[in-house]
Amino acid sequence: MRLWQDPQFVFGVATSAFQIEGAVDIDGKVESIWDTFCRRDGAIADAGDGRVACEHYRRWEQDFDLIASLGVDAYRFSIAWPRIISDVDGRVNQQGLMFYRQLLEGLAERGVKAYVTLYHWDLPQFLQDQGGWLNRDTALAFRHYAQVAASELGDLVQSWCTLNEPWCSAVLGHWFGVHAPGIQDRAAALQAAHHLLLAHGMALDALRKNAPQAQHGIVLNLSPYYSAAETPGDQAAAEFAALENNHWYLQALLQGRYPQKVWDYYDRFRPAICPGDMEIISQPLDYLGINYYSCQRVLACEPTDVDWPPYKVQEPASNVPVTAMGWEICPSGLTDLLQQLHREYRLPPLLITENGMASDDQLFDGAVVDDQRLTYLQQHLSALERAMESGVNVRGYFAWSLMDNFEWAEGYRKRFGLVYVDYDSQERTLKRSGQWLQQRLLERKQRGVV
């Protein structure tokens, strides 16, 4: 595979703060919306929360040794905003900064590049109390946080990401209500999406000023939307679904507008936009991060309610391979998606910032044989390579996730890690998929590629 021979291509593993750190009320950290949401009855499938998670806050050195032993070039992780900023006035928590400085120094000592995300969903609760992403001031608060993070930590960071998957924060958090803050309101979702993108633009500017030597971008979760049947109605529905879920974000970021069809369809729910917002949102990016897990198959339907779209996402058929999340395994979708984006946009360089699968892994005799994940990774890397061979400029690939962790509303039951975590003992075991990746990366080093 050409991918393995390119010394510039970055291989990494990824995590996020709330999913692994634990220590949610230690060293001056204040509450996030996920701390609050986890206390809501029935919100988390196994009633789990972030209090202990993978105890990474305490065990980070051991975890970093593990990362280094994998032979990856980079580690993608997020900073918990509520560890850094303590109140509505923007007071800075030095202990929080010290923790992340330690992490960054730990990575530098091990020769691993730091890819840092500022927002992976853990909004400080004090901002939610002021309206959260429905309040435009949250974008200004995010700019302040970005400025503090970049000026205090920027010398050790190679790549910054403003937001991870704003679709999830907006739609899962404000429309479906299955993620924090658990709101169910179509208009709120569109307004939150706009303020998230505005926050991205404002933070980008602060990052460029305070950490000019680093790369700056954003990460979107994207899927190809296929028509589940050949009828023109279903094809139009798939097109609408792609516009609503992918291009709403892509067009705003890359072209400074929202897709007209979706704008017209949701005329009752349009977000408030101030003059100049779209210019702030669509500043040039050094890279666009794409999180890819699956494809979506769509059927046309009559909306049951005014705030529902004119399509339905079909459940995978019983003969289609799925992950433990029930998501279709669809490696060719990655090639299709990348090629479509390449055709439709003038893209910055791309990174695959997450890719992986949940499976029902079992630790048996000290080993975890997760062959389904191993195949998943191989197939997706081949699919990525096919896209690159056809001309798509992809500069890196990060496996999700380094280790099993808190899978949001699913709690701890869904395991995405290359490393198995025994939540009773906190013991880590490299799964077979992780051993495979490690072997490939070490061979690559031995061949002198990097």
Ligand code: IFM
């Ligand atoms: O675990 C999540 C991650 O936090 C964001 N992207 C998708 C992953 C799997 O659901």
